[in-house]
Amino acid sequence: MSGPIPPTPVLQAIHDRRSVRRFTDAAVSRDLILTALTAASWAPSGLNNQPWRFAVVRDQAIKEKLAGLTRYSAVLKSAPVLVPVFLDKDNSYDYVKDCQAVGACLQNFLLALHSLGLGAVWIGEILKNGDKVMEILELPGRLDLMAVVAVGYPEHSKQSSHRRPIEELILLDK
Amino acid sequence: MSGPIPPTPVLQAIHDRRSVRRFTDAAVSRDLILTALTAASWAPSGLNNQPWRFAVVRDQAIKEKLAGLTRYSAVLKSAPVLVPVFLDKDNSYDYVKDCQAVGACLQNFLLALHSLGLGAVWIGEILKNGDKVMEILELPGRLDLMAVVAVGYPEHSKQSSHRRPIEELILLDK
Numbered sequence: 001m002s003g004p005i006p007p008t009p010v011l012q013a014i015h016d017r018r019s020v021r022r023f024t025d026a027a028v029s030r031d032l033i034l035t036a037l038t039a040a041s042w043a044p045s046g047l048n049n050q051p052w053r054f055a056v057v058r059d060q061a062i063k064e065k066l067a068g069l070t071r072y073s074a075v076l077k078s079a080p081v082l083v084p085v086f087l088d089k090d091n092s093y094d095y096v097k098d099c100q101a102v103g104a105c106l107q108n109f110l111l112a113l114h115s116l117g118l119g120a121v122w123i124g125e126i127l128k129n130g131d132k133v134m135e136i137l138e139l140p141g142r143l144d145l146m147a148v149v150a151v152g153y154p155e156h157s158k159q160s161s162h163r164r165p166i167e168e169l170i171l172l173d174k
Numbered sequence: 175m176s177g178p179i180p181p182t183p184v185l186q187a188i189h190d191r192r193s194v195r196r197f198t199d200a201a202v203s204r205d206l207i208l209t210a211l212t213a214a215s216w217a218p219s220g221l222n223n224q225p226w227r228f229a230v231v232r233d234q235a236i237k238e239k240l241a242g243l244t245r246y247s248a249v250l251k252s253a254p255v256l257v258p259v260f261l262d263k264d265n266s267y268d269y270v271k272d273c274q275a276v277g278a279c280l281q282n283f284l285l286a287l288h289s290l291g292l293g294a295v296w297i298g299e300i301l302k303n304g305d306k307v308m309e310i311l312e313l314p315g316r317l318d319l320m321a322v323v324a325v326g327y328p329e330h331s332k333q334s335s336h337r338r339p340i341e342e343l344i345l346l347d348k
Binding site for chain 2: 005008009010011013014015017019031032034035037038039041042043044046048050052053054055056057058059062086094096097099100101102103104105106107108110111112114115116122124127137138139143146147161162163164166169170171172173174
């Protein structure tokens with residue numbers, strides 16, 4: 001963080017979180033996943049409609065089937081837990097705002113996992129095979145796949161990343 | 175937070191953050207806004223395309239014009255700072271994933287503001303008048319309004335809120 005504002009733990013976590021694509025073999029407890037999913041669910045949503053839904057997949061056979069649907073197949077296979085995230089169309093009121101809310105929910109999930117010592121990566125590329133994911137998971141058609149998050153303990157220390165300078169992102173200031 | 179996992183500062187912030195709709199008259203420093211917007215920009219995005227853009231509005235005349243475009247006009251008038259958030263269509267690669275990324279960015283912004291002692295509310299209802307917002311702000315048509323965030327110091331202590339039990343949100347666990 002630059003500037004005179006001392007970083008809070010939240011700012012530090014936001015800044016330090018990275019996509020983690022290689023995991024150790026260590027199992028991830030159900031309690032940790034539930035804690036992070038509960039945090040995910042505290043995202044804001046339009047009219048508090050909470051359109052997000054989750055699956056938790058540890059089954060090796062299912063993981064391998066899902067891994068066949070993305071170019072990130074090695075990531076999905078190595079992660080001890082996969083969390084497909086859905087929009088529940090029965091609880092949708094505005095598609096764009098619901099997608100934003102699911103994005104907020106995903107960010108809560110990633111930050112919560114990071115704060116618990118876990119690593120994760122948000123995979124959107126698998127959406128090209130959303131229908132096949134739904135068939136494999138045998139979930140109802142009212143669910144729209146929004147992302148798959150691969151979760152585990154990070155194998156390596158964090159990689160670097162970069163962002164545009166904030167001055168480039170602020171287009172009006174008055 | 176329930177369960178045996180001790181809450182981290184990040185989990186606590188995610189859980190404690192509320193929409194704030196009434197603000198004191200206290201000014202919000204530019205440094206705080208820049209710090210929170212920098213945190214916002216550390217959201218993940220597909221291919222790291224960083225499609226988010228921001229405006230920072232303190233000008234009373236502009237704020238009042240924007241306030242005329244939403245039913246939450248009292249909120250916009252009372253907030254010392256308004257931050258319209260945009261999707262830059264020139265940096266878009268997939269509309270749904272970009273909307274999710276902007277949602278993640280908005281959540282970072284809200285959490286960062288909360289951790290800095292500020293309050294905020296994410297207003298989506300004004301999107302119905304997105305074109306008029308763009309005219310008032312005189313910003314280029316490549317920007318798609320995604321939300322307006324009203325920011326200030328909270329007037330009241332936090333209100334309660336609720337979420338569905340996590341068991342209702344997990345539709346598959348195996």
